[in-house]
Amino acid sequence: MFKIKNTTLRFVVVMLAMCATMSAVTVSDAWADGDHEGQKRTVSNAKWKDECGACHFAFPPRFLPAESWRAIMSGLDKHFGSNATMDEATAKEITGFLEKNASTKKQEVQAKPLLRITETRWFKSEHRKVAERDWKNPKVKSPANCGACHTQADSGDFDEDNVKIPK
């Protein structure tokens, strides 16, 4: 290794490194609505991870459109049979994070926004090859239990190469 003594040079190197990181982020964003749904993407927010990851895996925002997230966030007192209410400031921050990173894919026309990822046409189509008995396996328990099959779900990676259906 050689040491960079000149401060100007060091500055340039740091700037270059920053540019490289930023463009890497842009590239992975570009996949969001393409064919690479499973591509690893790591958007995160501490409050979201804490609040929305307490009772279940924190479902990544890219799997539902903004209007679905808004509907979920305004009905937390009756959240799939649980009470998931939180203080207003936290709820506001999380709603902003979800909206900002939501799916922008064209949605099928819907009278009411869907509240479940697992009920979207997209989800059903990606999973059409999963057998009925695999959904019913007690180790899976619910289609919403993404991590039962997507072994790297916690890091935002849903790539088909990392899928392992429990037997």
Added chain:
Amino acid sequence: MRRINFVIGLMVAAAGLIANPAFAETPVEVLATIKAEASGTPGFMGFSADRGEKFFKTKQKHNLSCSSCHTDNPTAQGKHSETDKIIKPLAPAANEERFTDLKKVAKWFKRNCNDVLDRECTPQEKGDVLSYLLTVKK
């Protein structure tokens, strides 16, 4: 001069970070807060770990008890009854983060009591449960 002010500002901020304890409260302080709340209710005679244990393990509404998610052994890892999500141990002896943040404690008592009892827990019930959780050893 501005530069010096900035440096001093940074040092003060850093000192503040260091001085801040890792946890806002201790479980004993949380228990004292619940006790202050319970003392205001008529006929309050103190908390009981035995009563807390029974409450924790007894199925109530919807065939649920606290143990449905936290298991019969509060030093063990739990599992959410509906989603299978792993829940870290609830007893402070096994998890030092537990009962160190009054706001978090209040939030989860509210949610979980509503799930299990269809109502909030009384200060008596909360104090009994915490007394029980403080007696279990690893």
